[in-house]
Amino acid sequence: MQVTMTVNGEEVTRDVEPRMLLVHFVRDELGLTGTHWGCDTSNCGTCVLWLDGEPVKSCTVLAAMAHGHSVRTVEDLEQGTVLDPVQEGFVREHGLQCGFCTPGMMMTARWLLDHNPDPSEAEIREAISGQLCRCTGYKNIVKAVRWAAEHRPIPAQATSDEMSVS
Amino acid sequence: MQVPAPVEYERATSVDDALSLLERHGPESRLIAGGHSLLPMMKLRLARPTVLIDINDLADLSYLRLEQNELCVGAMTRHRDLLSSPLVAEHFPIMRDAERVIADPIVRSRGTVGGSLCQADPSEDLSAVFAAVQAKAVIRSAAGARTVPMDDFFQGPYSTAVGPAEILVELRVAIRPGSGSAYEKVERRVGDWAVTAAGACLWLNDGRIAQAGIGLAAVGANHFRAAEAEASLVGATPSEEVFRTASELAAQHANPVSDQRGPEDYKRHLVGELTIRALRRAAARATGLEG
Numbered sequence: 001m002q003v004t005m006t007v008n009g010e011e012v013t014r015d016v017e018p019r020m021l022l023v024h025f026v027r028d029e030l031g032l033t034g035t036h037w038g039c040d041t042s043n044c045g046t047c048v049l050w051l052d053g054e055p056v057k058s059c060t061v062l063a064a065m066a067h068g069h070s071v072r073t074v075e076d077l078e079q080g081t082v083l084d085p086v087q088e089g090f091v092r093e094h095g096l097q098c099g100f101c102t103p104g105m106m107m108t109a110r111w112l113l114d115h116n117p118d119p120s121e122a123e124i125r126e127a128i129s130g131q132l133c134r135c136t137g138y139k140n141i142v143k144a145v146r147w148a149a150e151h152r153p154i155p156a157q158a159t160s161d162e163m164s165v166s
Numbered sequence: 167m168q169v170p171a172p173v174e175y176e177r178a179t180s181v182d183d184a185l186s187l188l189e190r191h192g193p194e195s196r197l198i199a200g201g202h203s204l205l206p207m208m209k210l211r212l213a214r215p216t217v218l219i220d221i222n223d224l225a226d227l228s229y230l231r232l233e234q235n236e237l238c239v240g241a242m243t244r245h246r247d248l249l250s251s252p253l254v255a256e257h258f259p260i261m262r263d264a265e266r267v268i269a270d271p272i273v274r275s276r277g278t279v280g281g282s283l284c285q286a287d288p289s290e291d292l293s294a295v296f297a298a299v300q301a302k303a304v305i306r307s308a309a310g311a312r313t314v315p316m317d318d319f320f321q322g323p324y325s326t327a328v329g330p331a332e333i334l335v336e337l338r339v340a341i342r343p344g345s346g347s348a349y350e351k352v353e354r355r356v357g358d359w360a361v362t363a364a365g366a367c368l369w370l371n372d373g374r375i376a377q378a379g380i381g382l383a384a385v386g387a388n389h390f391r392a393a394e395a396e397a398s399l400v401g402a403t404p405s406e407e408v409f410r411t412a413s414e415l416a417a418q419h420a421n422p423v424s425d426q427r428g429p430e431d432y433k434r435h436l437v438g439e440l441t442i443r444a445l446r447r448a449a450a451r452a453t454g455l456e457g
Contacts, residue, residue: 001175017172018172018175019170020169024169040168041206042206045270048272054275054276055272055275056272056275057202057273060202060276061201062175062201064175065198065220065222067177127271129356129357130269130272130357131270
């Protein structure tokens with residue numbers, strides 16, 4: 001069947017089997033391999049992307065179900081050459097080691113901060129409670145999200161100054 | 167790699183459209199809502215529908231409202247909306263208690279109330295909740311709507327009263343004064359299915375229990391209910407003693423089995439303990455001692 005959807009602001013159309021999962025659609029059909037594919041059972045959360053502005057586990061959504069809808073993947077976090085504060089936070093606070101869970105963690109973190117710009121540690125832990133990290137013990141992920149909360153997106157001109165401060 | 171077997175896909179634009187698609191494609195077609203129960207079952211080949219009929223566009227089935235002293239829950243209401251609703255928290259805190267411990271925030275934003283109930287997994291928390299509050303299910307077919315009590319809705323594991331060419335559209339729960347409710351669950355880790363869970367709803371009148379509902383998940387209770395325990399409470403004045411008796415009856419009549427989540431005797435112990443905890447909190451809420 002033919003599916004058409006908006007992915008990271010661009011309309012895409014592909015012929016796919018109705019049984020194709022959204023995670024495989026973005027990775028294999030669109031080459032957007034930033035979204036990872038992990039447990040296949042909606043437990044690990046590394047496949048989290050946004051569907052119509054809401055985080056979903058894309059191993060448990062059919063590409064067909066996203067037809068006519070809007071998808072945002074981790075590739076869209078970076079704007080031009082400017083990292084999203086969430087990405088910057090993961091760098092600065094060592095929010096990853098192996099990086100496998102990172103795309104899902106960052107997409108959930110961005111959504112959380114968009115809806116709750118100043119989350120407590122407990123609220124961050126609740127938000128990522130459907131996602132598994134086997135490296136960090138979550139501590140540095142929480143710190144990374146807090147870093148992003150304290151460094152909200154700022155106008156482009158000011159951003160370059162900010163980024164040079166370390 | 168786990169992927170579903172080949173399947174056809176249709177998208178319904180309305181309840182009537184969904185019903186006519188079900189008629190056209192026959193009993194091997196299935197409605198898909200949030201998909202967080204059905205797609206995992208399809209990956210494991212535990213479900214092999216020939217056609218999926220997507221009802222996610224039926225936004226008019228997503229609502230929470232009061233109608234003539236009933237709380238009405240649209241079947242497409244997402245778990246997250248049930249969790250965050252002040253209306254639900256005010257009248258049936260048992261629903262908020264349960265939603266806090268169902269899966270995780272991302273799954274809750276996708277999964278639906280109707281989908282969970284139609285799945286009728288023996289461990290499903292919402293099944294125990296809607297059994298405890300003695301809800302009614304509104305089921306539509308081409309011939310019209312019919313309303314069935316939850317006892318008739320649940321026909322066994324993974325089996326409900328919803329026929330092949332029918333759709334669950336709404337749950338209705340009567341609101342009566344003096345009610346209090348609570349849900350208690352033990353899970354191995356956050357977001358897991360219950361090892362055992364118990365929900366209680368009490369309706370007090372003049373200091374006595376006019377009506378009682380106890381729902382149990384994951385322990386093989388008929389229709390998710392502890393009927394003997396409920397009966398023991400009716401007419402009594404709430405006290406630790408009558409709650410103890412009721413919880414012992416619930417444990418005695420439950421049918422847990424040993425599995426990877428725990429041995430039978432441990433689950434039976436949990437039925438008793440979680441039932442009495444739920445009853446205490448339900449009573450405290452009914453009398454305004456706890457929010």
